[in-house]
Amino acid sequence: MRVSDFKPRPVAGRHQPVIALVGCDGSGKSTVGTALLALLQAERPTAFCHLGKQAGNLERTLAPLPFIGPYVTGKARKENSRIQTGKKAGVLAAVSGFVLSMRRVFRFALMRCKHERGMAVLTDRYPQNSVPGPMDGPTLANLNRDGVLLRIFSRVERALYARMARFRPDVVIRLNVDLETALQRKPDHVSFKLARKIEDLARLDFSGAPIVDIDATEPLAQVLAQAEETVRKVLALYPRSGQGLAAQPRAGCLVSLVGCDGSGKSSISQSLVQHFSETRPTVYGYLGLGSGDLGRRIGALPLIGPALEKKLNGKAKKARTKGEKMPGLMTGLVLFVFSLVRLKRFLRVRRAVEKGFLVVTDRYPQMEIPGQCDGPGLSAAYSSNPLIRFLAWLERGIYRRIVAFRPDLVIRLNVDAETAHGRKPDHDLEALRIKAELMPQLNFNHAPLVEVDARQSYEAVRQDVLDILVRHGLV
Structure with missing residues (x-):
């Protein structure tokens, strides 16, 4: 829906809002998130929580390092080739995928703790259980690999993602961008991965949470204005709080x-x-x-x-x-x-x-x-x-x-x-x-x-x- 059509409703039992910012890499999440965080923190205690796995950032951080950098880059290229050809995933891909998913679960739990202490929450990304894969969905269900242990850990992962998805944000701000623009902004990213994220993003419903769509190819000032208007509508539902629940x-x-x-x-x-x-x-x-x-x-x-x-x-x-x-x-x-x-x-x-x-x-x-x-x-x-x-x-x-x-x-x-x-x-x-x-x-x-x-x-x-x-x- 557009910002003008968005009519928020308070979530029962919730003292402060949870606002999720989602979009493909290159859609401007970091820039918009910084502006929204400043808006929120100006009037109430607010926590900014990154709920992504950040596997790509980890790869790009290690790539320039001597010795380990070439090894990581080579593994990443092989994995990208495997994904494109649909070949069977290796054990390392399954284990690392599960570990990174558990990292997301841990971050989500910390986010819940901060929210329960009376803080408003702004998230970069948000886990979902409807579309497995790179757009913040379960990892193991997206791998071309079978086996008893993988099925067990995949069921555990899906159950954890289902639990996270049930905690719906007050609003999801979805920043939409086309592949060409995303590649211009993120030239070091892999083209087919960005295309997959853009395709998956349009399919997500975030368990029925309200979704406000913003065209992130527009000038930054317009994108920020729409995002800030959305946030102000949500903030109007919840009273300001000078202290978190932890102080009470x-x-x-x-x-x-x-x-x-x-x-x-x-x-x-x-x-x-x-x-x-x-x-x-x-x-x-x-x-x-x-x-x-x-x-x-x-x-x-x-x-x-x-x-x-x-x-x-x-x-x-x-x-x-x-x-x-x-x-x-x-x-x-x-x-x-x-x-x-x-x-x-x-x-x-x-x-x-x-x-x-x-x-x-x-x-x-x-x-x-x-x-x-x-x-x-x-x-x-x-x-x-x-x-x-x-x-x-x-x-x-x-x-x-x-x-x-x-x-x-x-x-x-x-x-x-x-x-x-x-x-x-x-x-x-x-x-x-x-x-x-x-x-x-x-x-x-x-x-x-x-x-x-x-x-x-x-x-x-x-x-x-x-x-x-x-x-x-x-x-």
Whole structure:
């Protein structure tokens, strides 16, 4: 639609707008984005978020470097030739495509966090799930390659993109440009790739979000005038805010139960939710990975189960042991996917707290001890693989974001390994001893913390926890 036809509507439950700027390379996104950001920041706190994969920028940055530059350029040319001829994609193309998609997922999660803190958001690009390929769609679904693992990771990627696409912007400003103009502005870009992006861009609907089309071949002053008019229409729907939500008191309350397996975290946290739901809105949040339970379910499979569980446990033990070598790229990818699942669970918990719920969580992530007790999974073992090291860097960013949102109270249920093993006989005793030893060392980013002797009976521990919550004025 044209700017004159655009009649925005506020999104239910949203305090500040989300405005997406999309277009082919050479359409002027950066120039227009800079002008719109200045307009937005003049009246309210605004975050500018780049939601692209930036694979092309990475290639062009590395190309001038000695030694590595010619190698990267050669690989890029081979990949471009493969795409044009429709040949089968290599393993490196699939792995790098998935990693870059996860980078986009991470950036999107950071964008959501900033928006939930009360900031307006302006994005350069926006993920979509309708057209796989270079125009900010899923990567693996666009590759000419088959295999069980690729299908699994492709399903994971599509699910993540579907989730991102459901969070619709208030408006999408689409900058349309023809191939000739795009090539004049970006002479270092590949012609057939730009043509593909221009074709795909016209097909996108961004899950029904309002789309304002602007002819980016017009003079810059006209393009800016149309874009700024669109933004002002959206801003009129949302009141100005001198402060983000982060500066305001929490609407709800977050209580986290932590402890070794067998300390009673799950039973007591679920019991607390049931108890307090009678008097106030209360929800339960699980912030573990669930990898141990998954391994035990695999072990219960007939014939291959026990052997497969033993092999997976061996790889997991190496991955979480400091000084050991990370057992392969696939292990690293799986651990990173588990961390993304944890991030998704955390965001759900955070939203509930900010909506005024009392949230009781089973576990809470920490950054003090990697590999154990809900710490980062990729930072304990070492790896010389640059992809794993890059994923570990991304993962640490995820955990920094999580631990910055401190619980109002952490209740640590202390139990010795033998008692825990008596309650969880299917768990490894050595692993329980390590967890029981490490758990008292954690401070959870210096959140308020109290200790409970979980060796007592279930009823006694539950009553102790209830008394603590009353004493701290949380219920």
